Amino acid sequence: MDRPLTKTNWQRLRQPLSIGIGIALLAALWLVAIPRGGKTLQVAGESIQIASVSQGIFEDFTPLRGQVIPLRTVYLDAIEGGRVEKIHLEDGAEVSEGQPIVDISNARLKLDSIGREAQVSEQINNMQNLELSLVRTELEHKRALNELSYQIKIKERTHNRKLGMGKSGYVKKSELDDEQDELEFLKKKQALELESRTIDQALQKAQMKQIGDSVKNLTNNLEFTRENLDSLNVKAPIGGRLTAFDVEIGQSLKPGERFGQIDDPVNFKLAALVDEFYMSRVFIGQTAEMTFDEKLYTLEVKKIYPQVKDGQFRVDFVFRKDQPKNLNRGQTLQMRLQLGENISARLIPNGSFFQETGGNWIFVVASDKKTAVRRTIRVGRRNTHFIEVLEGLDVGEQVITSPYTSYVDIDRLNINQ
Known part of the structure; x- marks a missing residue:
């Protein structure tokens, strides 16, 4: 006759303990796998742009749009002020040095x-x-x-x-x-x-x-x-084109009031607005290049204006040798300002992510392209196409370069294919 076996305490507790240990191991693995802070976001694969870290030549330049302005401008001011008695020329007229422009009286x-x-x-x-x-x-x-x-x-x-x-x-x-x-x-x-x-x-x-x-x-x-x-009988101090000249007979001019200017009609320079990011890297004598009518022209920085407005500062460029023919005042031209030497470097595309991160961190995509983890990096120079990577990324790794507007506080992205 069979007798029932009596279970020991270890036999009764073995199964619950095994289940508890398994749950604890899974929880520990999950805590290790997620980044600190634990903020995760689901994103669609088609909504992001992924690019690879590559090794290449970094061309240290920035593209600029230069506006053609006269190389030399002399302003006409009513030093003592007075009443306009006689006007000899009209706005836009070509003047020669010493030619009368306007007569002013001052009792x-x-x-x-x-x-x-x-x-x-x-x-x-x-x-x-x-x-x-x-x-x-x-x-x-x-x-x-x-x-x-x-x-x-x-x-x-x-x-x-x-x-x-x-x-x-x-x-x-x-x-x-x-x-x-x-x-x-x-x-x-x-x-x-x-x-x-x-x-x-x-x-x-x-x-x-x-x-x-x-x-x-x-x-x-x-x-x-x-x-x-x-000086009340105003004469042209230089030859050129009279512009911004708008006075009427009988008009009263205040002391120091500007009533016109004479522009050099032949020689020109280019004025361009440069991103304040490059202020410490722009200096007098720096070169820039411009192509006009399929011919390459070299310019150099002549003057730097320190005032920053809307995140940009102004720089004046002059032609080193010959200037292009048929330039017109106000015309805009594309040019490239060379900021430094072209060298081999690790590169990532210059994407919209930089606006939110400032180049301090980036999302690195896993090899299976199902997740992306936030990683601290250090970048160097950048141009319109690439950013130089100094630390934090290896060649061949993939990163997200699309805007990070919704990811600023996120540590991990789950990518839905």
Whole structure:
């Protein structure tokens, strides 16, 4: 007769324990497989663009659209302002250097000129009067010194004769002492006259210098005023084409107001807007290339404007040698600005993903193309076609290059084929 077997505790718990361990292992594997943060998104395969990491030559350039503008422009400003009296030319006219353009009147400036002329005349008269006074004073000093010299000479002669007579007893000693005192008085008077003459000469010389400096300054101011008066009759400073010229007879122009410009009609330059990303890599003398009428032309950076507007800054380019014929102002031309040397590098296509990631990370597609995982990378230079990869990707790996607008906070993508 069979007897039922009694199960031990291990036999009763073995199956539940096996199931629990299996579940725990699956959970651990799932935690290891998903990226940190665990944010996953399902995407359709046809909605993304996948590209491979390749090894190739990175051409370090950026394409630009340059606008043709005159190489040289001279602006016409109403320096002192005034009223438009006569217009000699019309907008768009070809002008030669020195050709009259417009006449402007300014009553205040004319009155100022008249006043300055009066001041100059007054100071010149003062200087002439001072010169006359100096001459008269000098003559007075000479006359006095001449008179004193004569008196001293006579007195010395008389005194010497009396000294001889005094030895013989014919002239009293008291009379000789008086003669000696008078002679010393005349000599002291002569010394004072000489000192007075020296002081007067120094003072009058200083006054003459002061008045001369005043006349010089007033004359310079008068000359400046006359130049401003002459500038009211505006003439072309250079030859060229008169543009932006829109004035009417009787119109009042404010001081410093711009009313036109003269452009070089023959020589041109190109002005282009460059992405601020390249600001640190653009410098004076850098070269660019442009093809026009199937001919290659070389340009160089002439001027860099530091102001950034809408994420772009302006750069002016000039032709190194000959410029193309038949260029027209305002015309736009395609060119390539060479930023650096062309070298071998790991490359990925320059896709829309860069706008969201800044090149700091990218989604790397698995070999089965069913998943893509976020990975940190480091990129270098970029042009319109490729981005240089410095770290984080190997040649042959595949990445997603389409926009990441919906993937910014996602760590893993499940790709539905």
